[in-house]
Amino acid sequence: MSNQDYVTLNNGYKFPMIGLGTGLAFEDQMKNALRVAIDYGYRSIDTAYLYTNEVAIGEELQNLIKSGKIKREDVFVTSKTTLKRLRLDYLDLYLIHHPFGIQNVDDEELYNFDENGNSRLDHNTDHKSLWKAMEKEVEAGRAKSIGISNFNSVQIDRLLKSMNYSKNIKPVLLEHPIVQEIGKKHGKSPGQVLLRFLTQRGIPVIPKSTTPERIRSNFDIQDFTISDEDMEKLFSLNKGEDGRTFHYKELFKGCEKHKEYPFHIPF
Secondary structure, rough: OOOOOEEEOOOOEEEEOEEEEEOOOHHHHHHHHHHHHHHOOOOOOEEHHHHHHHHHHHHHHHHHHHOOOOHHOOEEEEOOOOOOOOOOEEEEEEEEEEOOOOOOOOOOOOOOOOOOOEEEEEEEHHHHHHHHHHHHHHHHHOEEEEEEEEOHHHHHHHHHOOOOOOOOOOOHHOOOOHHHHHHHOOOOOOOHHHHHHHOOOOEOOEEEEEHHHHHHHHHHOOOOOOOHHHHHHHHHOOOHHHOOOOHHHOOOOEEEEOOOOOOHHHO
């Protein structure tokens, strides 16, 4: 693993504090971004079935491994899919991408809409059964760690009771005077300040970029510390629900009608 900070998961595995997000990056662009990131020291890669770039990531990871640049055990790969597309024997972290279910059409169809343009919801979604199935993937060695994404606090509490095994920055914050002031104090960009704000709190970050310079910039946040006073200033910028930049209702129209839609409560 490269020389960077990490958090230790409750099963003992090390999760790098800085990872490469890969949403909306495809084919050669994705492969180039991955090469740049690995060269610069990234060792955490986050992808998903919905990103439709797992094949490209899998191909490039195999190229990097075969060339001797990295070993499989050096890279922490997070996804919400099967291993086939990534051409890997196991995932370091296997996630449930979102808590509500969509009816599956086939492996080639990402979305399933009815005649009114609404998502065809799977109302039989059962988190406990799904988690039990994921635990079996750990037992089989196909996943080292498992987790959840986009669940609210009620759903998390409910799921915790059944467990055997004990990720966007609002663009306007980049222009906020407080963020810019702190950046100037340390010679860092506003984006680096916001990423450091999270990692300094022990929260791993997975910023997405395919621009080489931005990939490097996102990684260069380990050489400064934000003061307690400035951390308080950044905490004061919390916008709550208004700060959410991604809404599932825009991607899966009608998903708010699902019994497990998570965003009816703040958290």
